[in-house]
Amino acid sequence: MTSVSVHARKATRRHYLMCRPDHFEVSYAINPWMNPDKPVDAGLALLQWESLYYLYKSLGHRVDLVNPVPGLPDMVFSANGATVVDGKVLGAKFLHTERAAEAPAHRAWFRANGFTEIHDPLYVNEGEGDFAVTDSWILAGRGFRCTPEGHQEAQEFFGRPVISLELVDPRFYHLDTALCVLDGDEVMYYPQAFSAGSRALLARLFPDALLVDQEDADVLGLNAVSDGLNVMLPEAAQKLAGQLRERGFRTHGTDLSELLKGGGSVKCCTQELRF
Template identity: 75%
Template sequence: MNAVTPRPAERTARPRHYLMCRPSHFEVTYAINPWMDPAKPVDTGLAVAQWERLYALYQELGHRVDLIDPIPGLPDMVYAANGATVVDGKVLGARFRNAERAAEGPAYLEWFRANGHPELHDPEHVNEGEGDFLVTAEYVLAGRGFRSTPAGHAEAQEFFGRPVIGLELIDPRYYHLDTALAVLDGDEIMYNPEAFSAGSREVLRRLFPDAVLADAGDAAVFGLNAVSDGLHVFLPEAATGLADKLRERGFEPIGVDLSELLKGGGSVKCCTLELRPRA
């Protein structure tokens, strides 16, 4: 069990390297999660404008952001976090459960091949990238129950050589781990207990006894679909209660409006794939 440590007096932002995909072809024409409703109008121009603000914020705060070209017919490609998982410079590709997204996995792997990432693994088993794999200092936390599979978790552990901790998701609204949990810094996390099975809640309590806990209201506006650079936490602006808790811990929350992209079941983290270099 990790010991409870004193909360640091000061936080430090560390430059990060992200990959994003502009939502030029974003639309909702099918439903593969509870947030998607093809009957609801989607404003692609608004989705692009909201995404552009997040893209600009990262750069304004000193982070490097690379872009992958969007492909017509792949409206969910904007959710770049699902495209791969990158740890210590090693790239584990994604294999999607739903046929509607299957072509995204090869498209993202091709980007990595073309951009100087030699250590690549094309997976045999279903995993949906950083949708279900979240990296702390010690572990790779891995969601299962709706998308990624235990076999995919084992494949990730073998490839990365890091302990992979499987966590069972039980609420279909929080179908990916990154909708129910976010890594803040090192082994600090925040999460929604109600999204997990009883056993997984106990695992999280043991490993992260000082975690920030989100209430149902902040979870429902995707407040946990967040990105942290160690100081700044980018999260949906509607998650005001969670923002207050983060301030108490010394973080600087930055509210972002990605309401149009929430119609596809994603927000800040879904749009952001972190490229972690070799340690």
């Protein structure tokens, strides 16, 4: 385990996959954040998404785009479409039928872009929604979407140790709403989103983790992306931004309030392609 240092932060160039919110709307409810009766401003959603896209580009990261598919409003949340580690692609298998067609659309993109090791899963997993990759482990959420069998399938496919973590609050239905990898084996998380046993496990694995309070968790402050130096996070998570700066990170507050109506923010819109 790596001790926290505020002197050695370094950004590394990342490769992301995003999807324009051309068809974004909230027409059904499959998580507590979604309310079909609450209007969505599609134009504003696109502008907010573009601000994140161009921020990544300005920081030197590569951003590829998967084409949005009509009738799949949640495809903008590209993190859910797959998990990529060592160039190997574990496809998604969605729990809800409303999102099921997103999985083959993502796999088609990977096949068309030169990826050769692509696994079509047997068990439910929703990509990086429930898989977070550190230097030493793949952390995996369960309780609302991904299943223990999905965790085992990921471990067999990637050949990396998968650590299962139990989520207990339906507002934090995916791991990426309750935990974020900052750099290496350094993470931040909201303890109350996890079962007692999982909290104890996290404390043992990550004794220097940044613990986030309810106020910042409630605005999906943990649905963030870090390149090792720059942390992109919801701008409403002000206290968390200050904590990150104290640890030597540079923070970039991002307004994705329209997309939050679908239950996602920065990380949900960002899949990382790891080679």
